[in-house]
Amino acid sequence: MSLNVLLLDNVDPVCAEVFKERNIHADQRPKIELDELKKIIGKYEAIVLRSGTTVDEELLSHAENLRIIGRAGVGVDNIDIPAATSKGVLVMNTPDGNTISTAEHTCGMIIALARNIPQSVDRVKSGGWDRKKFMGTEVHSKTLGIVGLGKIGTEVALRMKQFGMDLLAYDPFTTQDHAKEIGVELVELDDLLGRSDFLTVHTPLTEKTKNMISLDVADKLKPGIRLVNCARGGIYKEEDLVPLIEKGIVAGAALDVYTTEPPTKELYETLKNPSIICTPHLGASTEEAQEKVAVQIASQISDALENKNYKGSLNSKSISLLTNDEVQPYVELAEKLGKVSGQIMPDNANNFSFEYTGICTKYSEVLTDAILKGMLSQYVSESVNLINARHYALERGFKLSETNKSDDKNYNDLITIKLGDSSEYKQISAAVFGPGDYRIVEIDGFGIELRLEGDILMYQNLDKPGMLAAVSSTLAKQDINIGALSLGREGKGSNAITAVIVDRQLNNEELDSIYKLDGVSNVKYISLS
Numbered sequence: 001m002s003l004n005v006l007l008l009d010n011v012d013p014v015c016a017e018v019f020k021e022r023n024i025h026a027d028q029r030p031k032i033e034l035d036e037l038k039k040i041i042g043k044y045e046a047i048v049l050r051s052g053t054t055v056d057e058e059l060l061s062h063a064e065n066l067r068i069i070g071r072a073g074v075g076v077d078n079i080d081i082p083a084a085t086s087k088g089v090l091v092m093n094t095p096d097g098n099t100i101s102t103a104e105h106t107c108g109m110i111i112a113l114a115r116n117i118p119q120s121v122d123r124v125k126s127g128g129w130d131r132k133k134f135m136g137t138e139v140h141s142k143t144l145g146i147v148g149l150g151k152i153g154t155e156v157a158l159r160m161k162q163f164g165m166d167l168l169a170y171d172p173f174t175t176q177d178h179a180k181e182i183g184v185e186l187v188e189l190d191d192l193l194g195r196s197d198f199l200t201v202h203t204p205l206t207e208k209t210k211n212m213i214s215l216d217v218a219d220k221l222k223p224g225i226r227l228v229n230c231a232r233g234g235i236y237k238e239e240d241l242v243p244l245i246e247k248g249i250v251a252g253a254a255l256d257v258y259t260t261e262p263p264t265k266e267l268y269e270t271l272k273n274p275s276i277i278c279t280p281h282l283g284a285s286t287e288e289a290q291e292k293v294a295v296q297i298a299s300q301i302s303d304a305l306e307n308k309n310y311k312g313s314l315n316s317k318s319i320s321l322l323t324n325d326e327v328q329p330y331v332e333l334a335e336k337l338g339k340v341s342g343q344i345m346p347d348n349a350n351n352f353s354f355e356y357t358g359i360c361t362k363y364s365e366v367l368t369d370a371i372l373k374g375m376l377s378q379y380v381s382e383s384v385n386l387i388n389a390r391h392y393a394l395e396r397g398f399k400l401s402e403t404n405k406s407d408d409k410n411y412n413d414l415i416t417i418k419l420g421d422s423s424e425y426k427q428i429s430a431a432v433f434g435p436g437d438y439r440i441v442e443i444d445g446f447g448i449e450l451r452l453e454g455d456i457l458m459y460q461n462l463d464k465p466g467m468l469a470a471v472s473s474t475l476a477k478q479d480i481n482i483g484a485l486s487l488g489r490e491g492k493g494s495n496a497i498t499a500v501i502v503d504r505q506l507n508n509e510e511l512d513s514i515y516k517l518d519g520v521s522n523v524k525y526i527s528l529s
């Protein structure tokens with residue numbers, strides 16, 4: 001089957017070359033109207049984009065074959081990840097391909113802001129001079145406050161240290177050790193705002209970072225502070241920048257990113273302020289960064305489309321574990337057990353517990369996703385995968401609980417699904433016996449051993465002579481061969497569970513013939529073929 005990828009937003013042409021080497025067809029459409037994109041997106045298994053394309057639920061509704069959205073860059077705020085997840089579409093990015101370029105751009109902006117470079121260039125080019133007007137400030141011995149000491153924040157710190165700046169950072173998710181290693185003092189946000197001559201932000205736009213700098217925090221800012229934003233528009237409240245400058249609190253601002261790109265008319269008015277310098281989202285726009293992110297995303301998408309690995313995936317931890325040899329057999333076991341449970345659970349059941357033992361405790365999250373995928377695969381029309389299984393389950397009101405058990409008396413690594421009290425079969429456990437050999441080992445406390453494969457007939461019966469003969473002769477009369485069987489019982493003459501692997505699928509009439517047998521109850525037919 002040929003795979004098709006659509007490259008949007010001026011993604012570097014090397015992206016198409018990498019796909020070609022991997023025998024994947026890539027169409028490059030740097031400029032495409034939304035209406036046309038909606039018309040053609042259905043043809044593609046993957047799309048690659050930068051910050052110029054917005055992927056929302058509406059666009060996704062046209063993307064019938066889409067499996068992967070690849071961001072050639074870092075920020076994924078232009079992608080509706082929950083909508084992609086519910087559609088089972090993997091979202092991935094290239095977290096470090098443009099780090100250096102963006103850090104360099106930030107450092108350039110800091111110096112340009114300190115020395116009024118863009119404004120003075122404009123003046124000279126328009127035939128002026130004005131040396132006095134463009135008097136600048138040294139950055140040496142000034143304090144640079146960095147909000148977000150991640151990849152870019154760290155590279156900015158290392159570079160500006162060489163300019164002789166004192167460095168402060170605020171990042172609740174980094175460590176003292178990391179800050180110390182790069183010579184940065186880690187402080188609280190208010191402390192940083194009050195001490196910084198320059199402030200640069202390197203975080204995503206989140207509820208916490210939105211409007212981090214606005215008139216509301218004017219009192220906390222060191223007077224004369226200069227602001228730089230090469231991260232995301234909206235971390236500084238755009239409409240408050242000019243008032244902050246006019247009040248003499250902020251000496252200038254350097255912006256590369258905006259809440260709306262390109263900016264709205266009002267925002268363009270703000271940007272005309274002579275103390276504000278601006279670039280059109282150029283942080284990652286270097287030949288080197290674009291080549292790196294293009295090669296990275298093309299390789300990542302190719303690997304993922306070929307199910308080789310899922311590096312860079314953002315919306316599914318589960319899928320990224322799929323190439324881990326240790327977990328793979330248990331994922332298969334979990335999915336098969338989920339399929340069995342989905343076929344024996346009562347209608348409207350919605351309360352499930354999953355119990356993990358041994359190695360399975362390490363991977364409980366992905367195993368629960370795999371169970372849910374198996375359970376739901378026969379009930380939901382949309383294609384369920386590891387990315388969206390949990391979403392569908394929760395949407396359907398499933399109440400899920402996971403427990404990790406330290407050990408089991410019989411099996412080291414076990415998965416148990418509890419289907420609730422209203423179920424005819426309440427609890428079912430399975431284990432891995434060898435490569436491709438997955439077996440049910442216990443049903444409702446009855447020890448049993450049955451390979452999870454093919455077509456399974458399961459029933460409860462009275463433990464008395466002739467029961468198995470009755471079932472097997474009924475099957476034989478209908479030309480149904482038994483491939484394997486397993487019996488479990490409470491004790492002599494009490495209740496028993498029988499599971500039979502039959503050589504072909506059973507139709508309703510054939511199943512009826514088993515229901516009707518005396519002493520046989522709770523008949524279930526499970527298809528794993």
Ligand SMILES: NC(=O)C1=CN([C@@H]2O[C@H](COP(=O)(O)OP(=O)(O)OC[C@H]3O[C@@H](n4cnc5c(N)ncnc54)[C@H](O)[C@@H]3O)[C@@H](O)[C@H]2O)C=CC1
Pocket residue numbers: 073074075076095098099102147148149150151152153170171172173174202203204205206208209230231232256257281282283284285
């Ligand atoms: N202008 C441009 O062209 C580019 C912009 N970016 C943007 O730069 C930003 C940073 O990118 P990276 O350094 O690669 O990301 P990263 O994930 O390596 O670093 C982000 C850091 O922000 C910290 N953080 C998160 N919330 C915070 C909060 N409320 N307060 C303080 N710190 C917080 C995190 O702990 C992390 O250390 C992203 O928004 C990204 O989209 C990235 C590349 C190019």
Ligand SMILES: O=C(O)C(=O)COP(=O)(O)O
Pocket residue numbers: 050051052072073074075076098281282283284285
């Ligand atoms: O990687 C990011 O987060 C960026 O902001 C870069 O955006 P771009 O790929 O240059 O449109």
